Amino acid sequence: MPYSRKPTRAEIRRERLQEAINFPLDWLEERSGLVGGIRYFLFRKVPADTNWMQTLGSAALTAFLVQAITGVILAMYYKPDPKDAYSSIQNITDHLTMGWMVRGMHKWGASVFIILMFLHMGRVFLFGAYKYPRELNWIIGVLILVMGMMEGFTGYLLPWDQTAYWASVVGINLNGTAPFLGPWLAQFLRSGQEIGADTLSRFYSLHMLLIPGGIISLIGLHLYLVIRLGVTSPPWSREAAGMVPADEEPVPLRPGLTRPVPRTIAAAQGDAGGSE
Amino acid sequence: MAVVPQPQHEKPSRVEEARAGFARYKADVKKRGKPFYPYAMFHDTVMSLIVVTVILGLAAIWKWTSYGPHHDGTHQGLLGPEYTAPADPGTTSFVPRPDWYFYFLFYLLRIFKWPESVFLGTVGVPTIALILLLLLPFMDTRLERRPSHRPVAMVAMALTIVSMAVLTWKGATANEALASEVIANVPNWVKQEKLPPQALPGAKLFATAGCTACHTYLGTGSSNLGAPDLTAIGTRNLGITFQVNHLKCPSCVNPGSPMPKFASLGDTRLHQLAVFLEASKGPQH
Numbered sequence: 001m002p003y004s005r006k007p008t009r010a011e012i013r014r015e016r017l018q019e020a021i022n023f024p025l026d027w028l029e030e031r032s033g034l035v036g037g038i039r040y041f042l043f044r045k046v047p048a049d050t051n052w053m054q055t056l057g058s059a060a061l062t063a064f065l066v067q068a069i070t071g072v073i074l075a076m077y078y079k080p081d082p083k084d085a086y087s088s089i090q091n092i093t094d095h096l097t098m099g100w101m102v103r104g105m106h107k108w109g110a111s112v113f114i115i116l117m118f119l120h121m122g123r124v125f126l127f128g129a130y131k132y133p134r135e136l137n138w139i140i141g142v143l144i145l146v147m148g149m150m151e152g153f154t155g156y157l158l159p160w161d162q163t164a165y166w167a168s169v170v171g172i173n174l175n176g177t178a179p180f181l182g183p184w185l186a187q188f189l190r191s192g193q194e195i196g197a198d199t200l201s202r203f204y205s206l207h208m209l210l211i212p213g214g215i216i217s218l219i220g221l222h223l224y225l226v227i228r229l230g231v232t233s234p235p236w237s238r239e240a241a242g243m244v245p246a247d248e249e250p251v252p253l254r255p256g257l258t259r260p261v262p263r264t265i266a267a268a269q270g271d272a273g274g275s276e
Numbered sequence: 277m278a279v280v281p282q283p284q285h286e287k288p289s290r291v292e293e294a295r296a297g298f299a300r301y302k303a304d305v306k307k308r309g310k311p312f313y314p315y316a317m318f319h320d321t322v323m324s325l326i327v328v329t330v331i332l333g334l335a336a337i338w339k340w341t342s343y344g345p346h347h348d349g350t351h352q353g354l355l356g357p358e359y360t361a362p363a364d365p366g367t368t369s370f371v372p373r374p375d376w377y378f379y380f381l382f383y384l385l386r387i388f389k390w391p392e393s394v395f396l397g398t399v400g401v402p403t404i405a406l407i408l409l410l411l412l413p414f415m416d417t418r419l420e421r422r423p424s425h426r427p428v429a430m431v432a433m434a435l436t437i438v439s440m441a442v443l444t445w446k447g448a449t450a451n452e453a454l455a456s457e458v459i460a461n462v463p464n465w466v467k468q469e470k471l472p473p474q475a476l477p478g479a480k481l482f483a484t485a486g487c488t489a490c491h492t493y494l495g496t497g498s499s500n501l502g503a504p505d506l507t508a509i510g511t512r513n514l515g516i517t518f519q520v521n522h523l524k525c526p527s528c529v530n531p532g533s534p535m536p537k538f539a540s541l542g543d544t545r546l547h548q549l550a551v552f553l554e555a556s557k558g559p560q561h
Contacts (some may be wrong), residue, residue: 045309104335128421135413164365
């Protein structure tokens with residue numbers, strides 16, 4: 001550091017502190033590029049006029065994280081066996097400290113997750129955000145929605161009470177009515193002729209290993225594409241929508257007027273203003 | 277005459293237009309966008325906090341309103357009981373009900389209740405809807421994104437929302453026959469169908485074992501999943517053996533039947549049910 005005078009002791013201390021803080025970050029960055037990646041993620045530009053409707057995707061992600069965390073805690077106490085499943089659910093609900101809260105959050109978080117996915121999908125449809133070049137991300141999103149509903153179906157059996165049992169009996173039989181694959185699918189879900197211990201552990205495995213694994217991978221891809229392609233601006237915005245070429249300044253309008261302005265009118269206003 | 281290739285630079289193709297539009301978007305965001313942190317991230321954080329609060333609130337309401345006088349979670353409460361009685365394959369007096377976000381599928385099945393069309397409700401319509409949803413970006417390839425300039429898409433969206441809402445609502449309020457109400461009709465059945473005394477145990481079993489969740493009998497019950505009306509099933513003279521075998525494993529006798537197996541009722545009760553069904557010859561005058 002080119003000091004014009006001898007650095008004071010405080011300045012030397014600050015500099016050493018900075019080096020100490022930066023060292024692990026530099027170490028990590030040199031070996032993984034992660035620091036740069038996170039910096040890119042945080043400071044990437046998004047359209048200036050994104051609005052509250054565009055928080056629904058991250059809200060759905062939050063609901064999924066709630067499901068993941070509460071699910072891990074429930075798995076520590078739940079016993080996927082017809083003999084013990086019901087009593088372990090009773091134990092979680094009635095006796096474990098905060099057990100009712102963890103189970104309640106998992107049960108109702110599922111509904112909130114599904115609702116938020118539907119709302120997010122509605123927003124994407126309204127904004128036409130599934131159009132070029134984001135077609136692939138729409139498909140991934142639909143697959144996440146379907147897998148989320150599969151989580152709902154497989155999770156519903158686990159408490160092993162009457163509601164759970166009979167809804168699953170009918171649900172599995174309905175799968176069986178599909179042509180060609182139906183009987184095979186019903187057999188696979190039931191894991192035998194009758195709904196029993198094997199069905200329960202199969203549903204448990206699907207519910208907490210296979211489907212969540214799939215959802216997490218798809219969410220990763222979904223976010224990768226969002227970051228790569230950028231956040232869509234509202235379709236009615238003038239800014240950053242690609243509707244006004246970047247080298248033209250957007251035409252200032254009366255405040256509150258948010259519709260895009262046809263180029264010809266914009267040009268006419270520019271003439272009338274005579275500001276150029 | 278030789279075909280002379282015409283220069284094509286008057287009108288850009290849709291692909292070129294799309295690419296140019298996206299390049300403009302990228303340049304525009306780079307020039308006039310805001311960094312994700314802290315601007316967009318602030319909104320996301322606020323929304324996420326609301327989501328977690330709502331989930332916690334629902335969990336608390338579920339807990340505090342379902343904790344019943346018997347000191348467990350089987351009380352109905354505002355959001356339903358925390359658990360119902362333990363699963364019992366032997367007693368089928370339970371009306372199967374999925375979680376609420378499957379109600380629209382559940383109700384779809386009641387619309388397609390004729391045996392030939394059940395397939396449409398269970399697989400046909402949902403599969404077609406899913407394929408349409410997946411293929412949406414390839415069906416709507418126009419670049420226009422403003423809702424006011426996409427009348428077809430907006431009408432389709434409104435129709436989808438309305439039909440999903442109606443199906444969910446109808447599914448939620450679908451009037452399921454309660455076993456306690458159905459059993460009150462048994463004396464009436466005996467009178468109208470002139471049932472012999474040995475058919476009475478089977479009639480009571482029929483009323484309480486959940487049969488009327490899908491089948492109808494003299495106007496009682498609700499037809500579901502293509503389940504036939506059983507008022508005059510005895511006129512088909514299928515025989516006690518067939519009835520017992522069918523109840524044990526419906527899809528073995530009648531491939532593709534969505535009816536659950538009732539083998540767990542036990543031979544005695546299955547025989548009683550079969551006697552009742554065979555005795556049911558429709559209203560006798």
